[in-house]
Amino acid sequence: MKTIHISLSPNLESDDLKLSISKLINPFIWKKTNYQNKLIQSLNQIFPTSQAFLFNSGRSGLQLALQSLNLPKKSEIITQAFTCSAVINPILANQLKPVYADIKLNSFNLNHLQLNKLLTPKTKAIIIQHTFGTPANLRAIRSFVQKHNLLLIEDCAHSLGAHYQNKPLGSFGDITLLSFGRDKIISSVFGGAILINNPHLLPSFKKLYSKLKLPNHLWTTQQLLHPPLSYLAKKTYHLQIGKLILLLSQKLKLISRAIYPQEKIHQTPTVFPAKLPNPLAHLALNQLNKLSTFNLHRQKIALIYQKKIINPKLKKPQLSKNSIYLRYNILLSNPQNLFTYLKKNQIIAGDWYSQPITPSNNLKLTLYTKGSCPNAEKACQQNLNLPTHPTLSIKQVTKIIYLLNKFK
Ligand SMILES: Cc1ncc(COP(=O)(O)O)c(C=O)c1O
Known part of the structure; x- marks a missing residue:
């Protein structure tokens, strides 16, 4: 039996594969249709009370969203331990201070009973992660946020499409992060979105977003190469060839890693933050339809x-x-x-x-x-x-x- 691999293009189906190959073969297709707009329209249908903005990763979006809040240096952002560096690095990049809440072991989500003891006059926001797709205790956390006049940021990197009290997760806070990373709910290899739910936050966010650039074509090509190369690797993993394909592709920088080396020492790679390129928006849209x-x-x-x-x-x-x-x-x-x-x-x-x-x-x-x-x-x-x-x-x-x- 072939190898079962939890993180090697786990969402990749034949139509996604064909799509990425077609974009590699004919790069002019990139420009024909505006898939960024189509993806935004689809996200706005799922989240009718928000405005969606596309990024080349969820962490890119979080970095810009935090910047747009113009918080004083060292303002405190409460978030849970048992998380990804991709959540913490944008906080650090904005010279803000992450404050860690413990989790509940039955859900792996933030334990709201911790919030009181972590609150200080410098607390400005709470990032709430719906770990592995399980909704956090939004009722308790929202009432805490409202009581103390804080901002609520929902991290839906694991939970796009999940619901809480019959409303989609991502529609409860002021800001929401979505990820289209390679091993997330839907995938465009790298990609993500920020939903702004609080209209007061829009002008400052839009101003920064309008200045944001797209990554270069080489970077986009690298992401488009990921589906075919990881597909080949997956198909031959049990023969050891797959591992070699993967290692070589990474070494030769034909494909990207999910986390850049400098992110492991909590620095930001130059490619973040940036907008989502059109071909990757097409891959994300194709997955969103499923x-x-x-x-x-x-x-x-x-x-x-x-x-x-x-x-x-x-x-x-x-x-x-x-x-x-x-x-x-x-x-x-x-x-x-x-x-x-x-x-x-x-x-x-x-x-x-x-x-x-x-x-x-x-x-x-x-x-x-x-x-x-x-x-x-x-x-x-x-x-x-x-x-x-x-x-x-x-x-x-x-x-x-x-x-x-x-x-x-
Ligand atoms: C919980 C969580 N939040 C946010 C992110 C950031 O998403 P992205 O990889 O799109 O930057 C990740 C993954 O990297 C994650 O696991």
Whole structure:
């Protein structure tokens, strides 16, 4: 059986592959139709009370959105530990201070009971992450935000298409981040959007956005090469050739990595922030049209895991009917053994997140204090993500479950 890989173009279907190849073969197609506008229109249909702006990544958008708030230096932004450096780096880039709240272990989301003790006169905003597609406790967090006159930023990088109280996640805050990264809900390799829900924030944001440039053609070509090369790598991974294709493509810079090396020391690459190029907007739009099919598939697989995993060593998450399960996260005392065992059986599982802020070569730079978020640290030591992605078949899920239940 072919390798199951949680993060190697997990959303890539044949129509997406053809699309990227057609754009590589005939770059003039890039200019024919304005897919940026079409993508914005589609996002505005999902989020009718917001205005959408496209970026070459979610982190790009967050960086510009935070800049547009014109907050005093060292203003505090509360966010959860157990997150991605892509959330923290834009805060640091704006000379603001991330303040870390611990998480709940049943949802991997911010524990709102922490908020009171973290609040100071310098607190200006809360970034709320719907981890793995499970809605955070928006009711409690919104009432806290309103009471203390703070801004609410929803991080929907994992949760596009999920709902809370019958409204789409992303329509509850002042600002929303969406990601179209390679292993997110929908993918254009790199890409994202910011939704501005609070009209008071629009003028300053628009002013900055109007000055923003597109990345150069070389960068865009690199992203368009990702689908075909990762497809080839995936198809041949079990023969070891795939690994070689992947390594060589990265080494020769034919394809990008999800995180640039300087981001691991919490600096910003020159390509961020920038607008989303037209061909990548087309890839994102093609995937957005499949959003509900993708998410139904993820939910179906999560339910199967929940029913069929019976190994008492593995702690399953609490299911939430509103979650869309970008990944199905389990906890166990020594996940490394399980990673190795699955890998021997051609299954590459995920490790989001292996540090309270991941990836990082120097956690001190993130201003995270070791021991301050014990649940987040526990989750980092114990977690293993199982795949739920659109191209994962039920046969493959059955194999994963069989192996998990045999694991000692
Ligand atoms: C929780 C979370 N928020 C935001 C981001 C940023 O998204 P992007 O990769 O599009 O910059 C990521 C991933 O990188 C993420 O995991």
